[in-house]
């Protein structure tokens with residue numbers, strides 16, 4: 349009886365995991381590679397959206413006529429209420445979906461003309477909930493670059509401020525995640541995914557709310573690591589913390605799928621719109637952007 353109950357539990361949790369994987373796969377609409385797709389040799393990292401509209405269901409656009417030009421090495425911050433379309437916007441850059449109308453370009457090439465491999469090799473994505481595998485720490489860091497040698501993996505971990513906590517794990521870099529109750533905190537998981545992105549060394553970087561689940565103490569360490577990662581790359585950052593947004597070259601406010609404000613921090617404060625309002629709230633209190641979706 350005990351064995352059967354145990355097996356039942358295992359199957360149930362497995363079913364849950366399979367559902368989650370299926371969910372992730374299903375939410376990625378098919379994109380197809382053109383038969384004459386080109387592979388970019390060296391990418392500068394210039395990204396543009398030209399009059400992009402997109403949605404998940406016909407007749408229900410999530411992005412409406414969005415245009416933006418990011419020059420090589422610039423940091424673009426995207427802010428706005430929950431559900432405004434920020435993550436959707438970010439997902440179009442590695443071409444997880446194609447726009448309904450308009451186009452997205454990398455170094456002037458329509459993404460639909462590029463090979464998916466060369467596109468994704470040149471774009472790193474760091475998500476709020478990083479995807480970690482039940483494999484060793486080293487394998488998790490080397491995920492985007494399977495051939496990486498241990499010294500390279502360690503260097504990436506150091507730059508991501510992850511080396512310290514990794515060394516304290518029972519088997520260091522060979523510690524297998526999920527085994528013998530090994531669990532990592534949100535901040536540690538984030539730093540692993542930053543190390544992973546450092547190792548990939550792509551010219552374009554997408555950070556979707558990389559600090560939102562982190563307490564203030566870990567945040568200082570994390571921001572340091574993020575700073576090193578962002579250096580010299582074209583970065584799109586969706587963030588709630590003022591400190592990460594303030595210094596961006598260009599800030600875009602998305603509301604209901606439209607860009608309603610755009611400019612530098614100083615310009616947007618003078619404009620006195622939604623961004624200025626968020627800054628007012630943040631500066632007075634926790635130094636965290638509070639975005640009220642009921643506004």
Ligand SMILES: Nc1ncnc2c1ncn2[C@@H]1O[C@H](COP(=O)(O)OP(=O)(O)O)[C@@H](O)[C@H]1O
Pocket residue numbers: 375376404405410428429430431432433434435436437
């Ligand atoms: N995979 C999906 N399928 C259907 N609707 C989606 C999907 N992802 C997001 N949406 C919808 O698109 C809108 C924008 O979502 P999202 O881009 O996640 O916003 P944000 O990141 O700004 O919170 C929301 O209304 C959300 O419900």
Ligand SMILES: [Mg+2]
Pocket residue numbers: 434435436
């Ligand atoms: Mg989002």
